[in-house]
Amino acid sequence: MTPPRDTPASRRVRANGDGTVYQRKDGRWEAAGYVLAPGHTRKRVRVYGTTRKEALAKLTEKIAASNRGLPIPSAQGSVAAYLAYWLENVAVHHLRENTHTRYTACVRSYLTPGLGKKKLTKLTAKDVRTWLNQLRTTCQCCTRRIDARRSQSRCCAAGQCCRKLLSPLTLTYIHSVLKSALEHAVREEEIPRNVARNIRTGTPRPRRFEPLTADEARQFLTTAQGHPLYTLLELALHTGLRKGELLGLHWEDLDLNAGTAAVRRTLQRTSASGLTTLPTKTRASERRIALPTRCVQSLKHHQDQQQRKNEAAGSTWQHNGHVFTTTQGGPIDPSNLTRAFTTLLRKAGIRRIRFHDLRHSTATLLLEQGVELVVIKELLGHAHIGVTATVYAHVRLRLQRDVIDVLSTTLGSPETTGTASGRGDEPPPRTAAVR
Template sequence: MKGYFRKRGEKWSFTVDLGRDNQGKRKQKTVSGFKTKKEAQIACNELINQLNKGEYLEPNEMTLEEFIMEYMQSQGKQILRPKTFETHMFIIDKHIIPELGKVKIDNLSPAMVQKFYNKKINEEHYSADYVRTMHSILRTAFNKAVKWQYIKKNVFQLVDPPRLESKEIKTWSLEEATKFLHSVEKQRFYIVYLLAVYTGMRQGEILGLRWDHCDLKNGTVSVRQTLSRTSKGLLFEEPKTKSSKRLISIPNHVIDALKKHRVEQNKQKLIAGIGYEDHDLVACIETGKPINSRNLIRHFKRMIKESGVPDIRFHDLRHSHATIMLQLGEHPKVVSERLGHSKITVTLDLYSHVIPNMQKDAAFKFEQAMKDVMRK
């Protein structure tokens, strides 16, 4: 295989024979626009090398918008959870397509992508975490574009997303958590708050918890599903990861509260009669239907004000549970298992602010042990 060179005006071009197509017609590839013959020769040799190795791909005329929509419909919808799919589509429609949608996927450059990220951060003031989500969507999609042989390389692998800044986790102390629970003991969502503080379960895991998942005799609850809010309504789903499916031990106080809650719930069933929609949920509204997370958060914020404790997010109840357990001397591995983290390093990274105090206590205990031995 060799190239044929030709000068047209001030520019050089080359042509390479590609053999014949299925109909027996001769196939050629011509590339032009080179300033010198040497430049054309270098490009020609590179093309021939790619052809010999089977690495050559014809330039793709597909735009980013065309590709990302094809990918999301054929792949994203199959592998993503409904809520995640909706979130990704929102980001694609609001941010990615308006900025990069008309660019051909073959013409995307690292500089172009970096400019897009910088604009989102510096001009539109979106968080680094949010822009990293955009990057993750695009990088994953374009990995598939490479596998589908639409493009040679994934340009999003060549660009670094913005660096995350460490966030300070807000938590309640043991006293604040106790004060809050005492304040809301007579409230309708008390059992939700109690489980959040005592187990570290996520909001969706608590709202998706069924009585069938509770073993009150042996003092455990099993995380097997979550409740998610989507545009199509509330939806029960399996936990995201294998580690999220877990068995959590609960103390007698929580067991007694669950038993009491179930008695009250059975009374509600009798009052509602045939109008009760039984999903076997531990936490539900008076008619048995799942709790809408928006209503729960509104109630949570109101209860915070009334109880006089520091303002935190609902998810921070999970952080509070972990922090308190670590401060009480529980092994990080146990805390990690209760939270459903995939690795203990995730737990240690999240709650590194607790570690210095633990080390201080450990040093003190070691010193005391040494002194005790010396006294003997």
């Protein structure tokens, strides 16, 4: 029934579904109505305002969001409580153990101290941006009281701030952990949107690496001749396999007659399980690669040597099928491989690099020889060719410089071009294709 025209606006009956608006005894206005809740149910919500118009606007906004299919957030706890739930019940089942350990350290050191006390439903993009700006400009030694836990203070606790700031790469990593946690909260309909996605931290500069030159690679392999890990190091330089992929190789993965290797697993040390075999880093990392003839011969010789060690060790030999083992047949610890690699670098008189830089050395040398990017992508096991193109952009830039120099010679003055070619009717010089 339509209310009479002389009825005050505050007392008119609202249409079905518009909710209820009335004034409380304390003078505030309260609006209540039904909105969509998680699980495709409906829930009655209440909003408040100092005026009838303000309360009605808040309720209308919630009903409009409900009509668009957005359920009302159900989370009532803090950001810290949800991050703890996410790590213990969600991330632990979807991440590798070492990755979960890094996520846990990130939450404990940065996310919980900075945003943990805020309500999950009331977290805004402004809160995230303000927190990231503070991280970017705050000395972590002072904030996390690192110097205070040392036996002898030497910087912040002694009144001399060391200005230990986070790198852009670390800031991006912290931001990505927060985005992952909030994205799951959206999927569980705890919050309506991921506010961390609205923040841009900028693209950090790629990590610098120092690959070996062709001369340094030859010098390194010459020095490593006769070392128990020579076959592994030769294979690393020729194929670009990761450290864990090399240590996780089994003899059943190799077909020495066909000259191929199947990369199916990786060997890592975790805090809970110790040395353990895991699946490859990504699905694209599981691949079959061709082995150079030189590496096939070295692997056959290595297999014969390993068989003799097996017979000499007798019952003490650990039969686990690994290609590269300790003197007793057990898997090689990645840290021990790193130490042996560093010792060989020093013995060869080569600057210190990471073991992973052998992988970069392989790709760099192949690019300089004119190998197509898609072939390198398949050899290295990158998920997308864009990863390969981004990581080795500096090499492609150097190759562009060589081509541009050739074009500059071609487009030079007639005297210069004639002198360089010897005859004016000869075609312009071109770079020789490297096979």
